[in-house]
Amino acid sequence: MAWYVVKLILMLALLGGMIWGSLWLTKRLQGRFVPAGRTKAARLIETTMLSPGVKLAVIEFHGREILVGSSRHGLTRLAEAEARPPVEPEDA
Structure with missing residues (x-):
């Protein structure tokens, strides 16, 4: 059970990092492809x-x-x- 909770927390942190990274990258590259x-x-x-x-x-x-x-x-x-x-x- 403890291993499941640890995996869940790690996956949530990874998912949050991917969402933040994609938003940051979108903001940074916005308007550069003219x-x-x-x-x-x-x-x-x-x-x-x-x-x-x-x-x-x-x-x-x-x-x-x-x-x-x-x-x-x-x-x-x-x-x-x-x-x-x-x-x-x-x-x-």
């Missing part, structure tokens, strides 16, 4: 958490910056503007 010569049409610039379940996000899409509100009920476009050129960090 076909050669193609660029992504949309790019996430910034997100801000307003409250639990409510976020603001700025998305760049075809030369435009779109401010989107995200909640449990869906996405809402709040504003749109021309994309700003990237800011170069100043050398100290």
Whole structure:
């Protein structure tokens, strides 16, 4: 009986490790498999958490910056503007 419990604990630990590893690998490799010569049409610039379940996000899409509100009920476009050129960090 003790051997069964030990095997069960080891298998649960192995299964948990495999689940954690697959989630970590998926997160790490996400978005890396873009076909050669193609660029992504949309790019996430910034997100801000307003409250639990409510976020603001700025998305760049075809030369435009779109401010989107995200909640449990869906996405809402709040504003749109021309994309700003990237800011170069100043050398100290």
